[in-house]
Amino acid sequence: xxxxxxxxxxxxxxxxxxxxxxxxxxxxxxxxxxxxxxxxxxxxxxxxxxxxxxxxxxxxxxxxxxxxxxxxxxxxxxxxxxxxxxxxxxxxxxxxxxxxxxxxxxxxxxxxxxxxxxxxxxxxxxxxxxxxxxxxxxxxxxxxxxxxxxxxxxxxxxxxxxxxxxxxxxxxxxxxxxxxxxxxxxxxxxxxxxxxxxxxxxxxxxxxxxxxxxxxxxxxxxxxxxxxxxxxxxxxxxxxxxxxxxxxxxxxxxxxxxxxxxxxxxxxxxxxxxxxxxxxxxxxxxxxxxxxxxxxxx
Amino acid sequence: xxxxxxxxxxxxxxxxxxxxxxxxxxxxxxxxxxxxxxxxxxxxxxxxxxxxxxxxxxxxxxxxxxxxxxxxxxxxxxxxxxxxxxxxxxxxxxxxxxxxxxxxxxxxxxxxxxxxxxxxxxxxxxxxxxxxxxxxxxxxxxxxxxxxxxxxxxxxxxxxxxxxxxxxxxxxxxxxxxxxxxxxxxxxxxxxxxxxxxxxxxxxxxxxxxxxxxxxxxxxxxxxxxxxxxxxxxxxxxxxxxxxxxxxxxxxxxxxxxxxxxxxxxxxxxxxxxxxxxxxxxxxxxxxxxxxxxxxxxxxxxxxxxxxxxxxxxxxxxxxxxxxxxxxxxxxxxxxxxxxxxxxxxxxxxxxxxxxxxxxxxxxxxxxxxxxxxxxxxxxxxxxxxxxxxxxxxxxxxxxxxxxxxxxxxxxxxxxxxxxxxxxxxxxxxxxxxxxxxxxxxxxxxxxxxxxxxxxxxxxxxxxxxxxxxxxxxxxxxxxxxxxxxxxxxxxxxxxxxxxxxxxxxxxxxxxxxxxxxxx
Numbered sequence: 001x002x003x004x005x006x007x008x009x010x011x012x013x014x015x016x017x018x019x020x021x022x023x024x025x026x027x028x029x030x031x032x033x034x035x036x037x038x039x040x041x042x043x044x045x046x047x048x049x050x051x052x053x054x055x056x057x058x059x060x061x062x063x064x065x066x067x068x069x070x071x072x073x074x075x076x077x078x079x080x081x082x083x084x085x086x087x088x089x090x091x092x093x094x095x096x097x098x099x100x101x102x103x104x105x106x107x108x109x110x111x112x113x114x115x116x117x118x119x120x121x122x123x124x125x126x127x128x129x130x131x132x133x134x135x136x137x138x139x140x141x142x143x144x145x146x147x148x149x150x151x152x153x154x155x156x157x158x159x160x161x162x163x164x165x166x167x168x169x170x171x172x173x174x175x176x177x178x179x180x181x182x183x184x185x186x187x188x189x190x191x192x193x194x195x196x197x198x199x200x201x202x203x204x205x206x207x208x209x210x211x212x213x214x215x216x217x218x219x220x221x222x223x224x225x226x227x228x229x230x231x232x233x234x235x236x237x238x239x240x241x242x243x244x245x246x247x248x249x250x251x252x253x254x255x256x257x258x259x260x261x262x263x264x265x266x267x268x269x270x271x272x273x274x275x276x277x278x279x280x281x282x283x284x285x286x287x288x289x290x291x292x293x294x295x296x297x298x
Numbered sequence: 299x300x301x302x303x304x305x306x307x308x309x310x311x312x313x314x315x316x317x318x319x320x321x322x323x324x325x326x327x328x329x330x331x332x333x334x335x336x337x338x339x340x341x342x343x344x345x346x347x348x349x350x351x352x353x354x355x356x357x358x359x360x361x362x363x364x365x366x367x368x369x370x371x372x373x374x375x376x377x378x379x380x381x382x383x384x385x386x387x388x389x390x391x392x393x394x395x396x397x398x399x400x401x402x403x404x405x406x407x408x409x410x411x412x413x414x415x416x417x418x419x420x421x422x423x424x425x426x427x428x429x430x431x432x433x434x435x436x437x438x439x440x441x442x443x444x445x446x447x448x449x450x451x452x453x454x455x456x457x458x459x460x461x462x463x464x465x466x467x468x469x470x471x472x473x474x475x476x477x478x479x480x481x482x483x484x485x486x487x488x489x490x491x492x493x494x495x496x497x498x499x500x501x502x503x504x505x506x507x508x509x510x511x512x513x514x515x516x517x518x519x520x521x522x523x524x525x526x527x528x529x530x531x532x533x534x535x536x537x538x539x540x541x542x543x544x545x546x547x548x549x550x551x552x553x554x555x556x557x558x559x560x561x562x563x564x565x566x567x568x569x570x571x572x573x574x575x576x577x578x579x580x581x582x583x584x585x586x587x588x589x590x591x592x593x594x595x596x597x598x599x600x601x602x603x604x605x606x607x608x609x610x611x612x613x614x615x616x617x618x619x620x621x622x623x624x625x626x627x628x629x630x631x632x633x634x635x636x637x638x639x640x641x642x643x644x645x646x647x648x649x650x651x652x653x654x655x656x657x658x659x660x661x662x663x664x665x666x667x668x669x670x671x672x673x674x675x676x677x678x679x680x681x682x683x684x685x686x687x688x689x690x691x692x693x694x695x696x697x698x699x700x701x702x703x704x705x706x707x708x709x710x711x712x713x714x715x716x717x718x719x720x721x722x723x724x725x726x727x728x729x730x731x732x733x734x735x736x737x738x739x740x741x742x743x744x745x746x747x748x749x750x751x752x753x754x755x756x757x758x759x760x761x762x763x764x765x766x767x768x769x770x771x772x773x774x775x776x777x778x779x780x781x782x783x784x785x786x787x788x789x790x791x792x793x794x795x796x797x798x799x800x801x802x803x804x805x806x807x808x809x810x811x812x813x814x815x816x817x818x
Contacts, residue, residue, distance in 0.1 A: 003575040003638070006579065006635060007578065052508050071515075074610070078610070134518070135515040135518030136470055136814040144584075146581070148578050162466075176493050179492050179493060182463050202515075209515075212497075213499065232601070
């Protein structure tokens with residue numbers, strides 16, 4: 001009984017994002033570096049040498065940072081503050097095609113394809129996590145999504161212990177060779193349609209362990225990844241952004257831009273909107289889900 | 299014994315055992331291949347004696363008398379030596395693979411993985427900066443064999459529950475084979491190798507100053523502690539004392555990391571006992587501390603704060619007062635809920651007497667951190683070998699209020715005491731930093747020429763973290779990180795005397811082991 005009042009006394013701390021803006025989501029410093037907007041087209045060959053993961057490249061069009069390899073150590077920002085800065089906001093997930101970042105043309109096609117696949121999932125999406133050689137911090141950040149500040153159950157996202165019930169596979173780690181077989185088995189055990197998110201720079205590219213005899217430069221070769229979230233580790237908001245991106249449930253204003261910059265987003269009538277509670281819609285969604293589950297491996 | 303005394307290895311071993319009998323503590327054993335240009339392995343014993351760490355080397359050809367029968371703390375380290383270097387400790391009680399289990403390449407040929415130290419300073423495995431991703435691949439990828447360890451039943455009426463490596467919830471990969479007649483857990487096997495990342499070899503050949511980024515990611519939930527231990531070793535090599543303001547910042551972040559680590563344990567115990575409000579409250583506090591760390595340094599895990607020679611430049615702006623207020627409010631709220639938690643009988647009933655770690659066993663194995671302190675092993679690096687800002691503060695090792703308990707509740711009580719102690723240190727650091735004149739601050743000293751071998755150690759959230767480094771002309775030749783997780787997980791075999799399967803999550807949460815730091 002005393003716990004009940006303790007729980008109620010605290011009030012509601014849960015974020016309203018993505019329906020409403022959350023400044024911790026949109027404005028706080030991210031742990032990824034980027035080229036300063038004013039510095040595009042500049043060249044600084046020495047800058048590439050300061051990056052411990054080889055994410056900084058001197059290209060024809062100017063300096064570039066491959067975000068999938070950035071661990072946010074800040075070495076480039078410290079050495080060349082005129083060229084590089086830390087990005088802000090949590091919109092750092094990218095749709096991927098195979099093991100490379102999708103081009104703008106491909107993104108549109110991928111988005112349509114994913115939206116078609118995930119339509120049936122509606123507002124009941126189950127996550128299964130596999131650690132394929134992480135440093136342990138990504139697990140904390142994924143777990144944080146279930147604390148009262150994020151509480152992603154409110155968006156119809158749940159954890160499931162069984163791959164048989166999972167729609168979304170969240171993979172962390174460098175693709176440690178000892179975890180490749182268990183990871184592949186987990187992926188195979190999931191019904192269709194399924195989505196795979198690689199969480200963390202380690203999972204995208206192997207990060208600092210990319211050259212290890214026991215790593216695989218990320219998990220993209222082991223499972224068909226749909227979305228990358230770089231960051232070492234990515235913040236809970238960045239992971240949530242990635243999940244919603246994979247499900248095609250990001251409000252338009254939050255997509256592509258700095259992430260939820262607009263102050264309010266009107267609720268959308270479609271099923272992809274978290275506000276949708278129409279009985280007939282959810283009914284057909286669950287019916288479709290039934291069908292798709294039966295198509296999956298048994 | 300007389301046979302032993304004839305060889306130089308034997309004499310070195312006798313030295314180790316004599317010193318341990320005289321009160322030294324074995325921190326760990328590690329090997330280095332190809333040292334002195336020979337093909338033999340140099341095995342180094344790290345001993346904690348009084349206020350310093352001592353390194354004792356011995357050359358090992360192919361086999362040597364195992365240290366484990368005389369020094370139980372060496373048990374897992376000798377298994378690792380066997381895996382990594384192929385050396386054979388004769389009379390070792392159980393030489394099953396630990397980190398390398400039947401490694402083979404993609405065409406199924408057995409291959410010995412690179413031996414740590416082998417590539418040394420000659421290694422050129424650093425990334426070619428700016429090169430295309432495709433050209434940076436490892437030369438040979440090696441895979442462990444899933445059939446490498448015995449999985450069969452060992453007694454009448456026993457059956458095996460394979461638990462892992464993919465487990466329920468969001469946890470690190472680790473496999474337990476629980477052998478049980480139904481309820482009790484008479485025997486447990488821990489298979490850690492699935493997550494092996496090749497950490498030690500990945501350090502080699504890198505620039506020593508850059509190595510701190512790797513150290514932060516050896517055990518991601520204790521980044522500040524790892525970076526500090528690593529940097530201490532470098533500073534020792536360079537003969538540099540970090541500026542006092544940098545020492546304060548390191549302490550501030552290390553103690554916040556300790557608070558978060560312990561809050562995680564409290565939350566997991568609440569989860570295991572189905573105390574939903576407790577879980578929500580303590581995960582909420584954890585989030586608040588993570589956001590505070592993010593506001594202080596831009597990283598929720600305190601990454602890139604600690605740099606060799608000091609800390610990265612800090613902003614001490616006008617929000618000072620606000621921060622102190624925030625810490626104060628948070629501390630009050632945590633203490634308020636802690637007091638209720640420790641009188642909630644549905645919670646405490648699950649902890650009392652569960653996962654008993656015998657103080658004698660804890661002492662002989664040299665248990666570290668809260669696990670050791672709860673079983674009367676009063677080891678705390680902040681007290682035993684004070685470093686940085688702790689030199690002036692006289693931290694004492696926490697002891698559980700009900701002495702010699704050694705169960706899950708004792709480990710929780712030690713952690714709760716340490717949360718309170720850590721808040722004291724955080725408040726102290728914030729106050730001291732607030733009084734510093736902003737324009738005269740020096741955050742880091744330059745480290746000069748780096749060459750030689752040194753150690754660094756700190757008290758991380760889960761206990762003692764030790765780094766032994768060998769550097770040649772600023773390049774890393776051999777790096778040996780020893781985590782508290784590695785040292786304590788060995789004891790996980792010994793805490794299931796009277797416990798049943800449903801006690802498992804409590805015992806595991808109370809150990810708070812990060813497998814990333816075990817199998818490296």
